[in-house]
Amino acid sequence: MSASPMSDFLPVTLTVNGTAVSRMVAPRTTLADFVRTDLQLTGTHTGCEMGACGACLVLMNGEPVHSCLVFAIQADGAAIETVEGLTERGAIEDLQRAFHERNALQCGFCTPGMLVTGHAILEKGGLPDREHIRDALSGNYCRCTGYEAIVDAIERALREREGCA
Amino acid sequence: MEEARAAFLAVDGDASYISGGQSLVPALAMRLQAPAVLVDLSGIADLRGVELQGETLRIGALTRHADALTHPLIARHAPLLNAAAPFVAHPAIRNRGTLGGSVSLADPASEFPAMMLAMGAQMEIFGEDGFRRVPADDYFIDLYQTALEPGDILTALYVPSVGPHHRWAFDELARRRGDYAMVGAGILAHMDGALVESARIALFSVGSTPVRAPGAEAALAGRLLDAKTIADAQRALDDDLDPPDDEHIPAAMRRHLARVLLGRLLQRLGETP
Numbered sequence: 120m121s122a123s124p125m126s127d128f129l130p131v132t133l134t135v136n137g138t139a140v141s142r143m144v145a146p147r148t149t150l151a152d153f154v155r156t157d158l159q160l161t162g163t164h165t166g167c168e169m170g171a172c173g174a175c176l177v178l179m180n181g182e183p184v185h186s187c188l189v190f191a192i193q194a195d196g197a198a199i200e201t202v203e204g205l206t207e208r209g210a211i212e213d214l215q216r217a218f219h220e221r222n223a224l225q226c227g228f229c230t231p232g233m234l235v236t237g238h239a240i241l242e243k244g245g246l247p248d249r250e251h252i253r254d255a256l257s258g259n260y261c262r263c264t265g266y267e268a269i270v271d272a273i274e275r276a277l278r279e280r281e282g283c284a
Numbered sequence: 285m286e287e288a289r290a291a292f293l294a295v296d297g298d299a300s301y302i303s304g305g306q307s308l309v310p311a312l313a314m315r316l317q318a319p320a321v322l323v324d325l326s327g328i329a330d331l332r333g334v335e336l337q338g339e340t341l342r343i344g345a346l347t348r349h350a351d352a353l354t355h356p357l358i359a360r361h362a363p364l365l366n367a368a369a370p371f372v373a374h375p376a377i378r379n380r381g382t383l384g385g386s387v388s389l390a391d392p393a394s395e396f397p398a399m400m401l402a403m404g405a406q407m408e409i410f411g412e413d414g415f416r417r418v419p420a421d422d423y424f425i426d427l428y429q430t431a432l433e434p435g436d437i438l439t440a441l442y443v444p445s446v447g448p449h450h451r452w453a454f455d456e457l458a459r460r461r462g463d464y465a466m467v468g469a470g471i472l473a474h475m476d477g478a479l480v481e482s483a484r485i486a487l488f489s490v491g492s493t494p495v496r497a498p499g500a501e502a503a504l505a506g507r508l509l510d511a512k513t514i515a516d517a518q519r520a521l522d523d524d525l526d527p528p529d530d531e532h533i534p535a536a537m538r539r540h541l542a543r544v545l546l547g548r549l550l551q552r553l554g555e556t557p
Contacts, residue, residue: 146322147312147322149309168313169309169310169313169314170306170309170310170376170377171310173374173376176376179379179380182350182376182379183375183376183379184376184379184380185306185376185377185380187309187313188305188306188309188310188377188380189305189309189380190305190309190322192324193302193305193324193326236375236376239375254370254461255375257374257375257461258373258374258375258376258377
């Protein structure tokens with residue numbers, strides 16, 4: 120019996136949160152499903168699964184990407200970092216504290232993606248104004264907060280890092 | 285590339301090329317497409333890189349949207365791409381989406397394909413008979429239909445470098461930042477002071493392909509860019525367009541928005557030194 124092209128499993132080797140990972144994956148398994156199901160890293164959320172909501176953002180070679188729009192095998196050789204990785208190495212401790220203190224989340228579903236975008240904004244450095252923060256967040260949906268508190272929290276973390284809190 | 289073509293053709297067209305996948309994967313997720321095979325082009329080195337070749341900028345098809353924002357050669361030689369990039373989707377999409385992918389898909393509502401028209405770019409295509417180049421004016425045929433034949437690979441975009449007498453402007457009208465534009469346009473003009481020697485105007489979200497505006501272009505050519513010339517170009521634009529009548533945006537509204545947008549862009553062209 121011949122397997123259809125879709126059902127053949129392919130090898131993928133990548134690093135996830137600093138750890139080398141090798142697995143066999145179905146070619147159409149998304150990176151989001153791969154980290155959530157194969158690696159049990161369920162901090163990455165799947166919302167719209169079409170690149171609109173931003174809940175599934177991860178860092179791929181240091182840049183935010185929608186893990187629902189990347190097939191796991193396309194990440195072969197890449198360095199992936201999820202919200203768990205950012206949390207464990209303390210990279211977003213200040214951002215998480217600012218989110219907590221400012222109540223920048225309600226249900227929390229969008230928060231992992233917000234943190235990944237927030238991290239990218241912080242890594243870029245400088246003191247972007249609120250307009251720029253909003254533009255950078257334009258690919259992240261939150262259905263609860265109205266964004267004000269999220270922008271506040273990111274702005275606060277930026278100011279702290281720039282030493283002008 | 286031969287290998288990719290062979291893999292594509294082996295399944296009788298039941299295949300799709302993928303690079304960044306930022307339009308294709310949503311289409312798969314929504315079951316709008318279900319090809320048996322995806323052929324990933326992203327490992328092909330010949331499709332990468334941005335380099336100046338004489339007076340022409342060669343932009344490899346795998347160049348990402350984000351590079352259009354940050355690459356110094358693109359900013360210097362193909363500034364319309366640089367100007368359009370902030371309007372394309374959202375930051376995370378721009379980190380993966382490729383210029384070649386966008387131009388291959390030829391979404392009539394997207395920015396980069398229309399800018400190929402405005403810039404007078406050529407598409408380099410690898411197909412049955414090797415490489416060929418197709419001018420943007422001959423490339424866009426109909427809705428999602430381009431000069432690409434099944435199995436063809438868009439390999440690079442060749443953009444004529446702007447010179448000291450070029451001026452350009454880009455903008456779009458959208459309900460929310462990052463949404464599809466209701467109408468958008470880019471202009472590349474060759475000017476001598478306030479005199480327009482020639483202009484290329486391309487609009488998107490106004491029909492089944494990105495479109496040039498030959499009437500408005502003619503209304504500008506050889507004229508001083510003053511209020512009367514701008515008004516004439518806006519009037520001429522009406523005959524250049526045949527926008528669809530849809531329930532969200534009636535044709536008359538698109539025509540109106542296109543006129544307003546053209547006026548703003550020409551005003552801006554006149555203001556830039």
